[in-house]
Amino acid sequence: MFSIKRELKVNNKEKSYLSGCAGYSRFVYNYGLTMIKESWSFAHVKASDSKRLNEIKKIFTNHVKTKPEFSWMNNYSSRIYQNAFMSLNKAFSNWRKGLTSLPKFKKKRHECSFTVDSSNGKVLVKEGKSIKIPTLGTFRLKEAIPFNCISQTFTISQEAGKWYVSFSVDANIIPEMKHNHQRVGIDLGIKTFATLSNGETLITPPSLKPAKLKLSKVQWRNRHKVLGNRKQGIKASNNAIKYYSKLRRKHKYLANIREDFLQKTTTNLAKTYQEIKIEDLNISGMIANHKLAEAISNLGFYRFRELLSYKQEWYGFLLTIVDRWYPSSKTCSFCGHIQNMPLKERIFNCGSCGQIIDRDLNAALKCDSFS
Ligand SMILES: [Zn+2]
Numbered sequence: 001m002f003s004i005k006r007e008l009k010v011n012n013k014e015k016s017y018l019s020g021c022a023g024y025s026r027f028v029y030n031y032g033l034t035m036i037k038e039s040w041s042f043a044h045v046k047a048s049d050s051k052r053l054n055e056i057k058k059i060f061t062n063h064v065k066t067k068p069e070f071s072w073m074n075n076y077s078s079r080i081y082q083n084a085f086m087s088l089n090k091a092f093s094n095w096r097k098g099l100t101s102l103p104k105f106k107k108k109r110h111e112c113s114f115t116v117d118s119s120n121g122k123v124l125v126k127e128g129k130s131i132k133i134p135t136l137g138t139f140r141l142k143e144a145i146p147f148n149c150i151s152q153t154f155t156i157s158q159e160a161g162k163w164y165v166s167f168s169v170d171a172n173i174i175p176e177m178k179h180n181h182q183r184v185g186i187d188l189g190i191k192t193f194a195t196l197s198n199g200e201t202l203i204t205p206p207s208l209k210p211a212k213l214k215l216s217k218v219q220w221r222n223r224h225k226v227l228g229n230r231k232q233g234i235k236a237s238n239n240a241i242k243y244y245s246k247l248r249r250k251h252k253y254l255a256n257i258r259e260d261f262l263q264k265t266t267t268n269l270a271k272t273y274q275e276i277k278i279e280d281l282n283i284s285g286m287i288a289n290h291k292l293a294e295a296i297s298n299l300g301f302y303r304f305r306e307l308l309s310y311k312q313e314w315y316g317f318l319l320t321i322v323d324r325w326y327p328s329s330k331t332c333s334f335c336g337h338i339q340n341m342p343l344k345e346r347i348f349n350c351g352s353c354g355q356i357i358d359r360d361l362n363a364a365l366k367c368d369s370f371s
Contacts, residue, residue: 004149005166006131008156009140018156018163021136024076025114026106028084031064032056033103036092049092057085077135083115083153113157122150124275124318131165139165148274150318183275185368187328187360188301191346194265195360197368205261208254215250262304270311277320277367278305279328322370333357333365 010018035056039045047055060081065073073081091103118134125131129144133154151167158164185197194202227244228236269276305321312319322328329348330341337352341359348355348362357365 003166003168004145005164006145007142008131008163008165009142010163014139015163018158019112021076021080021116021156022112022114022158023108024073025080025084026108026111028060028081029088030105031060032085032088033105035059036088049096050089053085053089053092060085077116079116079119079135080114083117087115113155115153115155117153122152122318125149125151125167125169133165141165148317150313182273183277183368184269184273185322185364185366185370186269186276186278187363187367188279188304189360189363192360194304195358195364197361197364199361201360202265205257208257208261211250211254211257215247215254218250219247258300259303262300262307266304266307266311269308270315270317274317275320276308276312276318277322277370278308279322279326279363279367320370322367326366326370328366328370329359329363331366333362333369 008014008018032053036049036052039052039056045052064070065081088103091100094100095102116133116135123132123134125145125148127145127147129141130138131141131145132138133156136154136156149169151169154165154167156163156165187195189195192201193204196202222243225240225243226234226236227240228234309319327338331338332348332350332353332355334355334357335350335353337350339351341348346359348357348359350356
């Protein structure tokens with residue numbers, strides 16, 4: 001994890017708005033601090049600082065913010081006061097741990113900063129000379145952000161008359177600079193493991209299918225073989241022991257092939273694409289179909305998405321999970337026409353614009369255009 005700090009290019013209107021935000025944050029912080037100190041005088045109240053702060057926040061939300069004299073607070077994002085409470089909570093916990101002194105009131109002259117975050121999780125911060133800050137809007141920058149990255153929390157501060165934004169980047173390595181930001185939509189399927197919106201496909205290793213088939217035949221033939229039964233005092237036969245250890249080795253072998261395939265493909269994808277969109281796996285819908293559910297667990301869709309998700313984070317890129325109710329496979333990627341698409345239908349033949357396209361490719365293209 002590393003952080004990026006950039007100076008904002010702000011006009012007078014923006015300056016006074018940011019000062020207002022910082023004032024709001026300071027007001028909330030000082031309010032919380034006053035209230036928690038007051039609460040200590042009630043000796044009978046036994047609660048941790050964070051519990052107290054939670055109650056204080058509730059009072060603030062329901063009784064203070066709603067007063068007409070505080071209606072000015074409605075001009076500012078609620079993420080500002082949420083973050084002010086979070087930072088107060090952090091200040092108290094650091095003080096309790098003996099890391100800092102007792103939190104002090106913030107003074108206008110010294111503390112001109114505030115924090116906002118995206119309440120919907122991480123956001124993509126695009127490379128270039130502007131930044132879109134959650135809840136605040138887009139600002140121009142003095143110096144460009146060198147690469148696309150993801151972050152969730154942004155602190156805006158004023159130092160010596162200049163305004164800065166800083167945020168930490170959730171990546172373990174500094175990404176290589178890329179000149180073209182590639183993005184892609186991915187559709188996972190039974191026939192083709194994955195179809196990318198650029199037309200590429202990922203196919204499960206060819207050795208996997210026959211090996212699986214052979215294994216299930218062997219398992220069926222040995223379905224009565226038991227590894228002894230302690231309750232009935234039956235010892236396992238030498239043949240059974242041999243069979244089960246061989247079975248374990250076979251399973252491990254297959255699992256290794258699959259894991260290797262999943263690791264390689266997800267690394268390649270994470271390195272190539274800075275923004276990946278993939279459909280949420282419709283678990284309940286798939287479980288209704290037994291054969292399908294088995295195929296999905298065999299293919300390792302969950303593992304694929306899990307690996308992709310952590311690798312994207314490692315490289316500091318963005319993975320968007322497309323809402324499972326988004327009808328990517330039923331919607332024409334060209335004209336947006338929605339039509340019924342039974343699972344066995346492999347070609348999307350649009351009833352409206354006449355586009356004829358592979359079902360999975362259509363879904364991948366639809367995934368990529370999801371926002
Ligand atoms: Zn169409």
